[in-house]
Amino acid sequence: MWRTNLKIAALVLGVVGLFTLVANSIPQLESDVPQALDLSGDLSPAALVAAGERIYGGAGGCATCHGLGTRAPNLFSGEGGQGAIGARCGGRKPGMSCKDYLFESLTEPGAFVVPGYQPIMPDLRRTLPADQIWAVVAYLESLGGSVDVVAEDVRAAQATAPPAPPAPPAGGATQSLDPREILAANACVGCHALGGTGGAVGPPFDGIGRRLGPDQIREAILNPAATTSAGYEQMAGVMPATFGQQLTAAQLEALVTFLASQR
Ligand code: HEC
Ligand code: HEC
Numbered sequence: 001m002w003r004t005n006l007k008i009a010a011l012v013l014g015v016v017g018l019f020t021l022v023a024n025s026i027p028q029l030e031s032d033v034p035q036a037l038d039l040s041g042d043l044s045p046a047a048l049v050a051a052g053e054r055i056y057g058g059a060g061g062c063a064t065c066h067g068l069g070t071r072a073p074n075l076f077s078g079e080g081g082q083g084a085i086g087a088r089c090g091g092r093k094p095g096m097s098c099k100d101y102l103f104e105s106l107t108e109p110g111a112f113v114v115p116g117y118q119p120i121m122p123d124l125r126r127t128l129p130a131d132q133i134w135a136v137v138a139y140l141e142s143l144g145g146s147v148d149v150v151a152e153d154v155r156a157a158q159a160t161a162p163p164a165p166p167a168p169p170a171g172g173a174t175q176s177l178d179p180r181e182i183l184a185a186n187a188c189v190g191c192h193a194l195g196g197t198g199g200a201v202g203p204p205f206d207g208i209g210r211r212l213g214p215d216q217i218r219e220a221i222l223n224p225a226a227t228t229s230a231g232y233e234q235m236a237g238v239m240p241a242t243f244g245q246q247l248t249a250a251q252l253e254a255l256v257t258f259l260a261s262q263r
Contacts, residue, residue, distance in 0.1 A: 043151035045138060052139025055132050060124070062136075072121065073114050076143060086145025099148055102137045130157030173246065179258035182251050186243065194262075202239060203229045205262055214260045221247075221255065 056062045065072040075085040082088040089098035093112055096104075104111050109121035124133055131154045138149040174185035183189050183205075191201035198204075208217065219226055224239035247255070 043154050045147040045149065048135045048138035048149055048154070049142045049147060051132070052135035052137070052142075055128065055136050056139055059132075060128065060136060065121070072117060075140065079114075084144030086141045086143040089140070089145065098141060098145060099137060099153075102140050103133065106133050106136060130160065133157070175248070177250055177254050179254050182247070182255055186246060191239070201235060203232060205259055207262060209260045209263045212260070214256050217259050218252065218256045221252065 062075075066075050073079050073085075077084060079088065082091070085102075086098070089101045090096075092101050092114075101112075105121070106124045109123060110119055113119045124136075128136070134149055134154045134157055138147050141147045141149065173187075174181055176182060176185070180194075183192075183194065188205075189198040191199040193200060193204040194206060196206070203211075212220065216227075220229075222244045224241055225237065228236040243252075
């Protein structure tokens with residue numbers, strides 16, 4: 001029993017961390033990203049490591065999980081005598097270099113799950129641009145290993161990086177009335193699945209219109225504490241109660257209509 005409770009506690013903490021991470025990517029809510037990094041000039045290993053360290057402690061949200069406890073592998077000290085992450089990275093997957101393993105860990109965390117841990121590590125491409133991910137790789141390499149991220153890696157990432165989305169106007173994560181856009185901008189799909197993709201923290205949106213009518217959906221969004229979805233009792237309290245302030249009335253109605261039509 002206590003084991004199950006611990007697992008659930010760990011999952012919930014992880015999820016809250018994940019939500020923080022997602023919330024941090026919403027421009028009004030974060031404060032770290034813009035001043036954290038300007039990689040346009042100096043791409044020396046030392047500059048990359050310094051930038052990566054700032055992202056690790058700031059916008060990356062890594063310490064939420066990796067900082068303490070047993071939720072995630074300790075990156076600074078040895079895991080079972082294997083050394084800090086910069087030392088053990090090269091031996092994780094046969095034939096894969098340290099650099100490639102670390103980049104994969106951050107961008108396709110499901111590709112290799114460190115034994116003994118739950119697959120809760122988020123895909124950082126959702127929250128960090130590729131050049132910042134490379135800076136984090138350089139920083140991780142510096143923890144017990146040698147840095148071989150080069151300016152070329154970063155420039156290639158910058159060249160392929162999608163253009164930054166336009167800054168949303170003040171007052172909300174988006175002003176769009178497109179329900180899918182609203183769900184994405186408010187991080188709903190980080191916790192709820194739609195069309196088979198998205199989080200599994202809360203009930204899937206697929207088929208939700210068969211279970212709940214518009215009024216119940218509106219209530220669930222505005223006042224998540226009022227009712228708890230069957231089967232999700234252990235997740236009660238995880239859904240943020242702030243959407244009433246975050247969404248405009250028109251956005252709320254667009255969401256309610258859209259969700260009620262998911263049958
Ligand atoms: C929600 C919790 C969570 C967050 C946030 C998170 N991680 Fe992880 N991470 C994990 C867990 C759990 C594992 C082990 C399971 C796995 O391999 O996916 C892991 C694995 C890793 C590994 C592989 C470790 C090894 O020993 O091979 C690296 C590297 C890593 N994370 C780096 C980071 C960095 C850098 C950040 C921030 C930019 C970050 N993680 C954010 C939970 C998290
Ligand atoms: C951090 C995770 C998280 C986020 C973000 C989140 N939810 Fe939820 N949501 C949950 C959980 C967990 C439940 C089930 C527990 C409960 O009822 O409180 C839930 C329940 C719901 C329900 C009731 C579903 C049912 O079948 O009973 C609706 C509707 C809903 N959420 C809509 C949304 C919308 C819309 C957004 C974004 C504006 C959103 N949620 C954002 C975690 C989240």
